[in-house]
Amino acid sequence: MEEKIKELTEKLRYYSKKYYVDDAPEISDYEYDMMLRELSELERQYPQFKQQNSPTERIGGEALKEFAPVTHAVKMESLQDAFSEEELRAFDKKIKTVFPDVKYVVEYKIDGLSVELEYRNGIFIRGATRGDGITGEDITANLKTIKEIPLMIDPSIPYLLVRGEVYMPKRAFAELNKKREDENLPLFANPRNAAAGSLRQLDSKITASRNLKIFIFNIQASEGFDYENSHKKGLDRLKTLGFKVSPETRIFSDIDDIISEITRLGNSRSELPFDIDGAVIKVDDIEQRKVLGSTTKVPKWAIAFKYPPEQKETQITDIIVNVGRTGVLTPLAILTPVRIAGSTVGKATLHNIDFIKQKDIRIGDFVTVQKAGDIIPEIVKVNLKKRQQDSREFTMPERCPACGEKTYKDEDGPFVRCVNNVCPAQTIRNIIHFVSKDAMDIEGLG
Missing domain, CATH: 2.40.50.140 (Nucleic acid-binding proteins)
Known part of the structure; x- marks a missing residue:
């Protein structure tokens, strides 16, 4: 029976990655649900054979009384905001006085809740909110309900700490608010508030019902994980491990091209299935980032251009x-x-x-x-x-x-x-x- 449970666990992990990360499902939802039900029943009968980070943990567990505090190994910094083209050009000019040949990565600024995920020897062991950047809250049980978060990755990687943005898709937000309106409950103001409220539920079963998703956008720290000193290559490697990384991530060196890209991304807002509130410009080279450093609040190697809401x-x-x-x-x-x-x-x-x-x-x-x-x-x-x-x-x-x-x-x-x-x-x-x-x-x- 131990082998049967192990086989089902591995199959479900594979099919989950194909569906939620690769967008290439190989079996129907019904077949997946039946396999998950079979595994859940076998784990109930033979709990001693349950695999670590089993796919059944995604449905939620016992409610918590409170969230435990977590001290971040690497500070989860916020970003400097820019609201004009002039501010972007000033940022670029300052960077190029130090690194004239700098390359930037431009990506969506997902409007959600920032979290970090910690892996030891390929196993997802802890997830936390950003909090004040130094201390957050342990929300591991809730994060395990998000199907796009791999519960296991390559076991040859001793340590990996990544940062991502948990969000609620627009359609899920509309459906949730419609349901709350029918039940005379207060409506969420926007998808970000809905995601934050859903992720900070003491009962992970509620979180599991809210259809949350995630994009990973940064490697905070690692051991035995080579990504050639490049943020973009790091994201590409994370994708091969089963992570859903920030989409539309491109490299530029010219500020005019960057401004054009920011405009292009902004013009696509209404067609996206998720909410964005800006675009982020980051130095790609990790060693250059270390030289540039940070202020007491924000990194000097990144800036976020904020889009105004269309009114x-x-x-x-x-x-x-x-x-x-x-x-x-x-x-x-x-x-x-x-x-x-x-x-x-x-x-x-x-x-x-x-x-x-x-x-x-x-x-x-x-x-x-x-x-x-x-x-x-x-x-x-x-x-x-x-x-x-x-x-x-x-x-x-x-x-x-x-x-x-x-x-x-x-x-x-x-x-x-x-x-x-x-x-x-x-x-x-x-x-x-x-x-x-x-x-x-x-x-x-x-």
Whole structure:
């Protein structure tokens, strides 16, 4: 039985890498799930034969009472920000006074939560948050639920410490917020907050359900891991070990080419399945990095160009009310259609009456709109200078717009709800939820 468990473990590790890292699945999800279930059952019956860092650990384990502190072996530094072309040119000029032939790597700045992963003799032994850069929190159990993190690599490598960015894909973010809205839970403001909140759950089963992903973007320290003194070659070698590394990583030496690349990456934001908030420029040569050194806060060999969120002004032509699965009434702003981040926006949720009062939103107002995480339209502010005399304040309806029954406001919250159990809007929402993948997961019905 020990050999059977070992064989299943190795097969699942292989198929997991093909699916999550190489994007080249060799078996169906169903076949993988059945193998995982078989392994889980065998480990339950024969716990003495369970392999270290088994694939079954990705489903989450017992809840923790708290996270233990971790002192980083290498300081997890933040980056100097740049918001203009002039700042980038000044950075390049300063570097080239020391190294005229310098080569830079340009890559996405993923908008997520920075973590470090530690491997000893090929085994993933610990993962931690950045914290203040010196001390973070041990979140190993939660990181093991992220399928793109290899639990084992080449055992001939004695020590490897890498840094990556955990993020939540845009689609997963939208689905999570929709689910939370249906359950009357506070919405996450953006994918970064959602990823951070998901990764810092004491119950790793919750983390496992959140569809988090990771890109590795730096080698912090290593022993017996040769990457020819090059950041880019280091990332390429990490990829061969099973890590998902930062995509679109390219080498440049000319600052004009770098600025063009940053513009190109920025223009692709709306088409990416993940959120970025900038592009990072790094010196490629590791020895040159050591010479350049760091300030007390940031490395002198890297800089992050930050993209501003795309915002547009449009007008609220009406405010309607939707009725959710649990009877909560949610106001929705109808907007003059405007194109933002690659798609046309004609609606934006107003969440609840408290949100409307806080921002003093009225029908007829001109408002600034952006997309949270480049996906969910949100109203940022009202242009009070353009407010017209015929603008109208909005009040929540006293009767449900779907069934006509009386509505009630929560005593301890901002929500107004319909309590009619046979409200048609609630019935339809409940049926949709019943067949969805969060409930019965009935395929072919939508």
